[in-house]
Amino acid sequence: MAVLVSSCLLGIECRYDGNHSLSAEIAEKALQMHMIPICPEQLGGLSTPRPPATIVNGDGEDVICGRAQVINDRGEDVTQAFLKGAFQALALAKLTGAHKAFLKGKSPSCGLKTPYCSSDTGYGIGVTAALLLRNGIEVIEVNGE
Numbered sequence: 001m002a003v004l005v006s007s008c009l010l011g012i013e014c015r016y017d018g019n020h021s022l023s024a025e026i027a028e029k030a031l032q033m034h035m036i037p038i039c040p041e042q043l044g045g046l047s048t049p050r051p052p053a054t055i056v057n058g059d060g061e062d063v064i065c066g067r068a069q070v071i072n073d074r075g076e077d078v079t080q081a082f083l084k085g086a087f088q089a090l091a092l093a094k095l096t097g098a099h100k101a102f103l104k105g106k107s108p109s110c111g112l113k114t115p116y117c118s119s120d121t122g123y124g125i126g127v128t129a130a131l132l133l134r135n136g137i138e139v140i141e142v143n144g145e
Contacts, residue, residue, distance in 0.1 A: 001097075004137070009027075029102075043088035044086075046078065063079060087131065090135055100138045111125070112126070
């Protein structure tokens, strides 16, 4: 069974700061499953390292609906890159038949409860996580190092 997994959880240095978020649990599971590593922000064309970004005026659901933007700490609008990466991740899920994804927690792309958004609760869903869930893919949030 194919499963998407945030590349940083496998020790790949693709986070915004050029580091990884290795999860020993996920790395061990990689030996037992057909994991498809993804970094939606890289798939969207962003470099590594890159300025950190925050979802403004909502969360990932709002970005997908066109009601919110993703702005990096330089004030640049990177919404289209986040959307492109989310749709590329979805395309990989469809291509490989993946119905589950292990995604990095707290990320504005991958998190189910990211603090990097504007919401009443202080937490919201990331752009890729929202798109995958909308398309019937189970998302499991993992926090890694």
